[in-house]
Amino acid sequence: MSTAIANVEHYLEAFTRLPRTAEPDWLKQLREDAFARFCQTGLPTTHDEDWRFTNVSAIAKTEFELPVDPPQLSAADLSAWKFPASAIELIFVDGQFAAEFSTIGSLPPGVQVSSLKEQNTKHSNAAKEQLGRYLNVERDAFAALNTAFISDGAFVHVSRGVVVEVPIRLLFVSTQAAAPRMVHPRNLLVFDQESQATVIEEYVSLGGGTVLSNSATELVAGANATVSHYMIEREKVDAFNISTLRIQHERSANVASHSLLLGGGLVRNNVHPVLAGEGGECLINGLFVGEGRQHLDNYMHVEHASPHCSSRQFYNGILDGHAHGVFHGRIVVHKDAQKTDAKQTNRNLLLSDDAQIDTKPQLEIYADDVKCTHGATIGQIDENALFYLRSRGIDEISARRLLLMAFASECLERMAAGPAREYSERLIHEHLLKIADHVTTASASVQNRSWEEVG
Amino acid sequence: MSLLEIKNLHASVDGHEILKGINLTINPGEVHSIMGPNGSGKSTLAQVLARRQAYHVTAGSINFLGKDLLEMKPEEAACEGVFLAFQYPVEVPGIGNTYFMRSALNAIRKHQGLDEMDAMDFLPMFREKLKLLDMDEKLMNRSVNEGFSGGEKKRNEILQMAVLQPRLAILDETDSGLDIDALRIVANGVNALRSTERGMLVVTHYQRLLNYIVPDFVHVLVDGRIVRSGGPELALELEEKGYSWTEGARQPEPASA
Ligand SMILES: Nc1ncnc2c1ncn2[C@@H]1O[C@H](COP(=O)(O)OP(=O)(O)OP(=O)(O)O)[C@@H](O)[C@H]1O
Ligand SMILES: [Mg+2]
Numbered sequence: 001m002s003t004a005i006a007n008v009e010h011y012l013e014a015f016t017r018l019p020r021t022a023e024p025d026w027l028k029q030l031r032e033d034a035f036a037r038f039c040q041t042g043l044p045t046t047h048d049e050d051w052r053f054t055n056v057s058a059i060a061k062t063e064f065e066l067p068v069d070p071p072q073l074s075a076a077d078l079s080a081w082k083f084p085a086s087a088i089e090l091i092f093v094d095g096q097f098a099a100e101f102s103t104i105g106s107l108p109p110g111v112q113v114s115s116l117k118e119q120n121t122k123h124s125n126a127a128k129e130q131l132g133r134y135l136n137v138e139r140d141a142f143a144a145l146n147t148a149f150i151s152d153g154a155f156v157h158v159s160r161g162v163v164v165e166v167p168i169r170l171l172f173v174s175t176q177a178a179a180p181r182m183v184h185p186r187n188l189l190v191f192d193q194e195s196q197a198t199v200i201e202e203y204v205s206l207g208g209g210t211v212l213s214n215s216a217t218e219l220v221a222g223a224n225a226t227v228s229h230y231m232i233e234r235e236k237v238d239a240f241n242i243s244t245l246r247i248q249h250e251r252s253a254n255v256a257s258h259s260l261l262l263g264g265g266l267v268r269n270n271v272h273p274v275l276a277g278e279g280g281e282c283l284i285n286g287l288f289v290g291e292g293r294q295h296l297d298n299y300m301h302v303e304h305a306s307p308h309c310s311s312r313q314f315y316n317g318i319l320d321g322h323a324h325g326v327f328h329g330r331i332v333v334h335k336d337a338q339k340t341d342a343k344q345t346n347r348n349l350l351l352s353d354d355a356q357i358d359t360k361p362q363l364e365i366y367a368d369d370v371k372c373t374h375g376a377t378i379g380q381i382d383e384n385a386l387f388y389l390r391s392r393g394i395d396e397i398s399a400r401r402l403l404l405m406a407f408a409s410e411c412l413e414r415m416a417a418g419p420a421r422e423y424s425e426r427l428i429h430e431h432l433l434k435i436a437d438h439v440t441t442a443s444a445s446v447q448n449r450s451w452e453e454v455g
Numbered sequence: 456m457s458l459l460e461i462k463n464l465h466a467s468v469d470g471h472e473i474l475k476g477i478n479l480t481i482n483p484g485e486v487h488s489i490m491g492p493n494g495s496g497k498s499t500l501a502q503v504l505a506r507r508q509a510y511h512v513t514a515g516s517i518n519f520l521g522k523d524l525l526e527m528k529p530e531e532a533a534c535e536g537v538f539l540a541f542q543y544p545v546e547v548p549g550i551g552n553t554y555f556m557r558s559a560l561n562a563i564r565k566h567q568g569l570d571e572m573d574a575m576d577f578l579p580m581f582r583e584k585l586k587l588l589d590m591d592e593k594l595m596n597r598s599v600n601e602g603f604s605g606g607e608k609k610r611n612e613i614l615q616m617a618v619l620q621p622r623l624a625i626l627d628e629t630d631s632g633l634d635i636d637a638l639r640i641v642a643n644g645v646n647a648l649r650s651t652e653r654g655m656l657v658v659t660h661y662q663r664l665l666n667y668i669v670p671d672f673v674h675v676l677v678d679g680r681i682v683r684s685g686g687p688e689l690a691l692e693l694e695e696k697g698y699s700w701t702e703g704a705r706q707p708e709p710a711s712a
Contacts, residue, residue, distance in 0.1 A: 388545040388599075391505045392559035392615065393533035393566070402558070406549025406598075 008039050010063045015148060018066075022121045027150070030132045034147035041141045050139075053326040053358040054268055054297040059240055064182035064212050066149070067094040071175045073206075075101060078173065081204055084426075085419035087169045088113050090154050094175055095183030097152050110159030110195075113168060116186060117152040127155060131188050134218045134246045140270070142242045146184045146216040153186040153215070156199065160222070164197040167420050172215070174235065176207025185215040189229075193222040193250075198420050199229050203243075203264070205236040212240040219245060221253035223277065228256045230420055232427065234263040237292060244270040249309070251277030258415055259286035259315075260424055261296045262431045268297040275302075275309035275337070286315040287411040289431055290323030290355070297326035300344075304337040304370075311341075316411050317348040318404060319355035320435055329374065330362040337367050344374035349381060349407055351435070401436035408432060456521055458483050458654040459504075459623055464515035466503050473499045475679035476515070481623070481654040488657045488665055490690060491676035492698045497658045498542055500676070501627045504656075505539035506532045520622065533559075534566035536622030540612035540629050542658075547599035552611070555599050556581065556618050563619060584617040587647060589640050606637040613644040624648065625656045630664040642667030662694040 015035055020028055043060045044051040073093060078101050083089055090113065091101040097115035104113055119126045137144040154170045172185055189199055203213055213235070221227050233241055241264040247255050257271050273282045288296040302311045317325040327346040348357045361374040381403055389399035408428050415421040459481040466474040473496045481487055491497055503510045504517070506529040517524040524532060547555070561571040572580075585592055588610045600608050609629050616624055626645065630638055645668050649655070657668060665673070665687060673689040674681045677698060683689065 382545075382547075384545045385547045387507055387529060388541070388547065389550075389555070389559075390529035391507075391533055391539055391541075392555075392619065393530050393562040394559055395530045395562065396528070398558070398562070399530075402550055402555075403547070406547065409549045 007060050008042050011038070011145070011148075014066055018149070024120065024125065024128070026128050027120055027131075031148050031150065034132075034137045034144045037137050038141055038144040038148055041144070043141050050299065050328075053324075053328065053360070054266070054295065056266070056268075058266060059212060062180045062210060062212070064180045064210075067096070067181055067183060070094070070096060073098075073101070073175070077206060081171060081173065083167070083169045083171075083200070084423060085166075087167045087200075087419070088164075089169045089171065090115070091171045091173065092152060092185060093173050094181070095152055095172075095185055108162065108164065110162040111164055112155070112157040114155050115152055116150075116155040116188060119155045126157075127188050130190055130218065130220060131186075132218075134220070134248050134274070135216055135244065136246070136272070140244065142214050142268075143216055143244050146186060146214050146244070149182075149184040150186045151184060154189070156187070156189045156197075158191045158195040158197050160192040161194045162192075163195065167198040167200050167418075169200040169202065172201070172203045172213060174203075174205050174207070174211045174213065174239065177209030177211050180210040180212070182212040182214060185213065187215070187217040189217060189219045191219075191221050191225040191227050194224045195222065196226045197228075198418065199227070200232065200420055200423070201230065202232040202234065203241055204234050205239055205263075208236050208238055210238060210240075211235070213242070215243045217243070217245045218248070219255070220248045221250060221255045223251040223253060225250070226254045228258065228416060228420065230424065231257070231259045231269060232424070233259075233261045233267055233269070234427070236263065237265045237294060239264050241267045242270075243268070244272065247271070247273035247282070249273060249275045249277060249280035249282060252279040252281075253277065254281045256283040256285065256414075256416070258411075258424070259288075259298065260427065261286070261288040261290075261298070262427065264294065264296070266295045268299060270299045270301070272301045273303065273311065274305055275311065276305050278306045278308050280306065280309040282309070282311040283414065284311070284313040285411055285414045287317075287408055287428065288315070288325055289318045289408075289428075289435065290325055291320040291435060292323065293321070294323045296323070297328070299326070299328045299330075301330045302332070302342065304331070304333040304340040304342065304367075307336065307338045307340070309337065309340055311343070313344040314411065314414060315346045316407060317346070317357055318351065318407065318432075318435065319348065319357060320351040322352075322354045324355070325357045327357070327359040327376070328362065329360070331364070331372060333365045333367050333370050333372070335366045338369045340367060340370040340372070342370070342372045346376040347407075347410070348376070348378045349404070350378060351381065397436050401432055404432045404436055405429060457481065457518075458485075458520060460518040462516045464500075464503070464517065465513045466499060466510050467513055468499065468510055472513070473510075473679055474503070477679075477681060479674065479681065481656065483654055484651040485672065486649065486655040486657060486668065486670045487672045487674065488659060488670040488690065489674050489676050490659060490693055495676045496679045497676055498627055501539055501542075501625045501656070501658060504532075504537060504623075504625055505529060506537075530562070533619075533621075534563050538616050538619055538621030538624050540609075540616060540624070540626045542627040542631070544600050544608040544612055546601045546603075548601050550599050552595040552597060552599050553581065556615060559615070560618055581618065584614055587617060588614045588644050590614060605632045606634070609633060610637065610641060610644070613641050617644060617648060620648075622652065623654050623656070625658070627658045628660065629657075630659055630661060638664065639667065662690040665690045
């Protein structure tokens with residue numbers, strides 16, 4: 001407990017030093033309340049059910065500072081990270097919006113895309129209604145911490161019936177950190193009735209060092225809105241990345257969340273949709289690829305709060321070296337959410353004996369007329385398939401890469417066609433090329449452990 | 456030079472000796488058939504030739520076109536011209552048939568110092584082979600063998616062989632489970648590949664196939680040894696009398712010089 005308390009003290013210092021003169025009162029209040037909550041709980045431990053498989057003591061032990069001097073970057077430093085197709089692009093450097101590197105262009109009518117900080121200082125009330133309304137700071141200490149330290153991020157508002165043709169890409173870049181540094185990106189994405197858009201939230205490192213990105217995104221999908229959200233984690237392996245996506249589904253809204261966890265050292269990706277209106281549809285699709293000592297935790301909390309909604313969770317994991325993956329899928333079906341159709345599938349490939357996966361379904365069902373299924377499999381690369389490919393002349397590394405790509409493509413196939421999917425495919429392909437190269441011939445014995453349950 | 460020369464081959468799996476001294480020589484242009492009861496080692500021989508590492512060669516040698524086949528990895532053997540049509544073709548979800556075939560062909564072409572074939576050049580050739588095997592092009596949009604019927608899988612093996620144009624084709628029970636129409640199609644596909652350059656090793660349980668693919672030599676494999684060798688008439692004799700009469704027979708000299 002002592003580390004947790006010492007740590008709260010440290011955050012208190014940072015909190016008191018926050019400059020907040022330019023911000024509206026409601027935001028000050030939001031911060032104060034969230035920080036008060038954080039002080040009560042401190043950071044979670046593995047005794048906490050939601051954090052059973054992920055030990056954040058490395059974060060708790062570190063004294064992170066807020067970024068001070070904005071680093072001097074040139075356009076050339078960022079050129080390799082720009083989105084390869086046309087996009088509305090917001091770039092954040094160490095948590096702060098960098099207008100000079102961003103490409104907003106002339107937005108179509110009914111579309112607002114800007115820095116959240118700008119919104120909060122200039123048009124003080126644009127975000128007031130929605131910011132902090134959905135995120136659960138009571139249950140989640142990192143969400144409370146994020147809210148206490150809200151600084152910058154993206155503010156997106158798409159008006160009724162507007163279709164945004166190009167992806168809105170939010171790139172969060174962290175620069176070399178001499179001392180441990182924390183950023184708390186906060187995004188508010190509001191899609192009105194019948195609107196349509198794709199958002200890519202991506203985290204990359206320009207330099208190494210101990211960096212904590214603790215981000216939170218509130219995504220509101222109005223009635224009949226169709227939204228795709230991509231979370232792409234590609235930071236260096238010394239980075240800590242905690243992210244929370246809280247989705248609010250109104251009536252018949254259709255939201256797809258796609259997560260690609262390829263980088264980062266200790267990564268926790270929370271996806272928390274609440275199906276609040278009838279007939280909502282939610283897809284939570286993910287791929288995590290770990291090697292070395294990477295720890296990639298996928299935590300889902302799907303709340304069915306209305307009847308006739310469906311949710312689909314599909315996560316594929318590829319783990320090599322000593323990597324540790326977690327799939328924790330919590331589904332809560334409220335009393336009135338009759339005719340709920342919830343499905344959860346987690347498939348894993350372990351490429352080494354020391355790689356580890358913890359997969360945990362957690363169903364809490366309070367309605368009586370529901371369909372919930374879950375299943376998970378753990379296996380190795382299929383040696384028969386590998387031999388088959390090789391017997392046709394394909395070399396071992398290429399054959400492994402093809403099989404890994406085939407496994408990953410299950411996740412790609414669930415993405416709607418378009419530039420975001422093509423981009424994802426390219427990133428996965430490049431990443432798996434590296435992994436296939438490392439993988440030594442695994443033991444010839446193929447073991448398959450699988451379970452399938454219907455409840 | 457002979458195409459394939461197997462001398463005193465011993466091989467074991469998980470410590471069990473399966474092949475107990477095989478001698479077999481195949482010259483370019485020859486078709487050899489291997490028949491034998493269940494479990495006699497036919498597939499083991501085929502898999503050793505395709506270089507499956509799980510089968511340990513404990514003694515003997517295999518010379519393929521003047522090179523030591525036992526030194527080769529599966530992909531190297533394939534690039535040198537060995538092709539095995541599997542008894543049980545493997546389903547590979549997530550990899551499209553056409554893409555797989557083009558990758559394999561290009562790997563082999565690269566090994567031969569030829570340019571890679573792009574989709575524009577590949578497709579017309581591929582379509583022609585599909586026609587030869589009477590296969591629906593739609594099947595090729597699916598993953599390799601995924602959801603294929605037994606007959607479609609076997610035809611797909613011969614299709615791959617027709618695309619890759621190996622020097623030595625090993626067919627492991629390609630006829631098992633085929634109805635007579637499918638058998639004719641497969642046999643046509645195989646016969647189209649018969650040439651003075653190419654050798655074939657056809658493993659089968661049934662003489663029926665050999666009416667369509669007429670072999671130059673027939674060998675009988677029992678308990679890891681070739682116990683009889685002869686011409687096509689040997690297959691008829693086996694069909695009539697079964698294998699029991701071959702038991703206790705001595706290993707003959709290699710079939711062809
Ligand atoms: N992995 C293994 N471990 C132990 N024994 C094995 C293994 N694989 C094959 N065998 C044994 O090796 C022997 C030869 O098998 P093989 O598959 O080569 O026979 P076959 O002649 O092809 O038979 P069939 O006509 O049934 O296809 C059999 O007795 C089989 O049980
Ligand atoms: Mg066999």
